[in-house]
Amino acid sequence: KSHTFGGLNEIDYTVSYSIDVRDFSLEVGHVWYTFPKANGSDYFGSTHEVFGSVAYNNEIVTPSVSVSYDCGAVDGFYGNVALNKEVEVADRLTLGMDVSLGAGDSDYLDYYFGESSSGLMDFTVDVYASYALTDNVSIGAKLAWTSLIDSGARDNEVYWDEDILWGGINLAASF
Numbered sequence: 001k002s003h004t005f006g007g008l009n010e011i012d013y014t015v016s017y018s019i020d021v022r023d024f025s026l027e028v029g030h031v032w033y034t035f036p037k038a039n040g041s042d043y044f045g046s047t048h049e050v051f052g053s054v055a056y057n058n059e060i061v062t063p064s065v066s067v068s069y070d071c072g073a074v075d076g077f078y079g080n081v082a083l084n085k086e087v088e089v090a091d092r093l094t095l096g097m098d099v100s101l102g103a104g105d106s107d108y109l110d111y112y113f114g115e116s117s118s119g120l121m122d123f124t125v126d127v128y129a130s131y132a133l134t135d136n137v138s139i140g141a142k143l144a145w146t147s148l149i150d151s152g153a154r155d156n157e158v159y160w161d162e163d164i165l166w167g168g169i170n171l172a173a174s175f
Contacts, residue, residue, distance in 0.1 A: 010035055010168075016051075025055045031068075047072035061085050076107030078121070092132040100124045101149075113153035120149045136174050143167045 016029025032048045053066035062084045069077050082100035089095050102122045109115040126144030133139060147163045148154045154162045 020057070023057050025057055026053070027055075028052045033072075047074060049074075049078075055084070070108065070111075074108055074111040076109075076111060077105045078108050079103050094130045094132075096128050096130070098124070098126050098128075109150065109153060113148075113150070114156045115150055115152035117150075117152065121153065123147050123149055130172075138172050140170045140172070141167065142170075 011034045013032045013034070014029055016027050018025060018027035020026075028051065030048065030050050032046065034046045047070055049068045049070040049072065051066060051068035053064055055062050055064035064080075064082050064084065066080045066082075067077060068079075080100050080102045082098055084096060084098045086094050086096035100123070101120065102124070103119060104112075104121045106116055106118040109118060109121060113121075124144055124146040126142050128140055128142040130138050130140035143165075144167065145163065145165050
């Protein structure tokens with residue numbers, strides 16, 4: 001099985017609304033996933049999903065829960081629990097780390113991995129940096145390692161290898 005990884009493989013467009021209620025951050029949104037280098041049987045077409053999340057903000061670590069529904073290609077659910085820690089190291093520079101555990105329903109796992117059961121899907125650890133260009137615009141970068149948990153998904157290797165090191169850059173604007 002061969003993969004062509006390099007260059008720009010995915011561009012995501014996200015629109016979301018978030019609000020803080022006491023110690024909690026609530027967010028809802030929509031993501032449109034595009035794959036500019038999509039070709040061959042190893043790639044899937046564009047899709048989109050709606051999501052919701054809640055995080056408990058505190059000084060030590062921020063736990064969160066999120067659920068997304070792919071209403072484009074998959075027609076399935078993906079859920080995630082995570083722990084996050086951010087540290088402001090300079091006036092406009094923030095460094096952070098996430099640890100997360102994800103699960104999918106049978107539609108989600110079948111579409112991406114050819115696995116017809118639902119269950120735990122992946123474990124991810126990432127580090128990131130964000131620099132505020134203005135009060136409303138920031139740029140950032142992320143480096144992550146993801147490992148598939150589901151044994152059927154690990155054996156099938158339809159979408160990605162069992163373990164993958166990946167990264168990305170982002171541009172964010174808030175209003």
